[in-house]
Amino acid sequence: MRFFTAFLSLTCLFTTISARYDLSISNERRAALEVPQRPGFTLTWSETFSKPGAISSSEWQFDVGTSYPEGPPNWGTGEIQTYTNSLKNAYISQNEHLTIVPLQNPKTGTWTSARIETVEDSFKCQPGGQMIIEAKILLPGGGMQEGVWAAFWAMGRKFRRNGNDGWPMTGEWDIMEAVNGGNTTLGTVHCGSFPGGPCDEPNGIGGTANIVRGVFNNYALRIDRTSQNWRKEYLSWSVNDVEYHTVSGYDIGNYTTWSNLVHEPFFLLFNVAMGGGFPNAWAGHVTPTPKTTPGYGMLVDWVAVYNK
Numbered sequence: 001m002r003f004f005t006a007f008l009s010l011t012c013l014f015t016t017i018s019a020r021y022d023l024s025i026s027n028e029r030r031a032a033l034e035v036p037q038r039p040g041f042t043l044t045w046s047e048t049f050s051k052p053g054a055i056s057s058s059e060w061q062f063d064v065g066t067s068y069p070e071g072p073p074n075w076g077t078g079e080i081q082t083y084t085n086s087l088k089n090a091y092i093s094q095n096e097h098l099t100i101v102p103l104q105n106p107k108t109g110t111w112t113s114a115r116i117e118t119v120e121d122s123f124k125c126q127p128g129g130q131m132i133i134e135a136k137i138l139l140p141g142g143g144m145q146e147g148v149w150a151a152f153w154a155m156g157r158k159f160r161r162n163g164n165d166g167w168p169m170t171g172e173w174d175i176m177e178a179v180n181g182g183n184t185t186l187g188t189v190h191c192g193s194f195p196g197g198p199c200d201e202p203n204g205i206g207g208t209a210n211i212v213r214g215v216f217n218n219y220a221l222r223i224d225r226t227s228q229n230w231r232k233e234y235l236s237w238s239v240n241d242v243e244y245h246t247v248s249g250y251d252i253g254n255y256t257t258w259s260n261l262v263h264e265p266f267f268l269l270f271n272v273a274m275g276g277g278f279p280n281a282w283a284g285h286v287t288p289t290p291k292t293t294p295g296y297g298m299l300v301d302w303v304a305v306y307n308k
């Protein structure tokens with residue numbers, strides 16, 4: 001009986017493996033195999049990074065250089081790397097993971113890395129509904145990671161349509177931010193006016209959770225608009241389905257600001273920055289340091305958007 005059970009599960013394993021590597025399989029079927037169901041929710045969009053090599057330019061656009069055209073220098077955060085669209089800095093690995101790798105030029109000491117945005121910019125929670133944006137991400141342990149700043153986040157489409165301008169009123173959801181190789185993730189919103197305003201810019205309104213490095217964890221933001229009263233609408237951040245932070249309409253207080261932050265369509269971003277105000281503040285000194293190890297970035301197994 002034991003033998004029979006073992007044989008059965010082995011058969012299942014082989015079926016799964018051959019399905020995974022069958023290139024004729026449709027993207028929808030791949031997503032169904034890899035991305036979890038969320039009971040009551042419809043899978044609106046997903047990317048499973050299942051084709052090793054270059055990142056799909058029909059789904060993703062690269063931000064390159066050190067700013068948006070005519071945007072603030074160093075991407076407005078003080079980060080010091082130059083973003084490239086080189087396969088060295090960002091690619092889909094043989095294991096089917098989006099891989100973003102900061103690298104240092106050994107002669108000049110300068111850093112490169114990558115930042116990508118979804119071409120799709122219509123991710124939106126309908127009135128009365130809910131939306132979940134979730135990704136399965138591995139942040140590596142080890143090395144000297146002072147200055148490494150990995151992020152999974154989203155910005156309002158109005159920002160993009162406005163020539164990458166109008167932040168923070170156009171809204172920002174930081175779903176996962178982790179710096180300096182630490183065991184903490186941050187979930188934050190940015191909104192309203194700069195400096196100060198209802199989101200206390202440049203800080204934003206954030207919460208933290210402990211994470212384990214070297215393994216994949218699920219990072220999710222859920223938007224809940226099921227209340228008729230906008231002040232009771234809220235954003236909820238979780239790691240592996242455990243909620244650790246919420247922000248409601250009551251917290252923001254101003255309907256115009258809340259509407260820009262929660263009712264408008266957004267696009268998603270993944271990036272690994274080097275240095276800047278945030279990792280510097282956490283380290284208590286300027287980062288990266290001469291000891292910072294190149295090559296420690298982020299892996300993403302899949303990213304999905306669900307609506308209800």
Ligand SMILES: *[C@@H]1O[C@H](CO)[C@@H](O)[C@H](O)[C@H]1NC(C)=O
Pocket residue numbers: 181182183
């Ligand atoms: C993170 O946790 C690991 C494992 O417990 C530990 O070795 C490491 O020192 C921690 N890192 C920091 C920055 O606290």
Ligand SMILES: *[C@@H]1O[C@H](CO)[C@@H](O)[C@H](O)[C@H]1NC(C)=O
Pocket residue numbers: 192193254255256257
């Ligand atoms: C809400 O914010 C908008 C945009 O900053 C501002 O014009 C408006 O005066 C604010 N409303 C209130 C009631 O403070």
